[in-house]
Amino acid sequence: MNSSAKLLRTSVVRHLRSMSQLGDLGSGAGKGGGGGGSIREAGGAFGKQEAAREEEYFYKLQKEQIAKLKTELHEQINFHEEQIKKHQEAIARHKERVSQLDK
Secondary structure, three states, X not given: OOHHHHHHHHHHHHHHHHHOOOOOOOOXXXXXXXXXXXXXXXXXXXXXXXXXXXXXXXXXXXXXXXXXXXXXXXXXXXXXXXXXXXXXXXHHHHHHHHHHHHO
């Protein structure tokens, strides 16, 4: 699986995860906060703080993944533009040879 597909899959999973939340993150087990560990299960301020840290982590991770994807796409664009240039030069050479043979 290439990195673009991995990024897309990760993004979709994260989106589905966020849609499945029924209450406030970190509210405690059974209150929409889920069973994300002992601190989050307890709920309260620490649970909400932990949930906020987790969301921040995934937000930063997603930003990094998008930046990496953009970089890779720009590299692919540059590669293909260079290939186009080489093919156009080859076409010009072949046309010149054909015109010389016609003389």
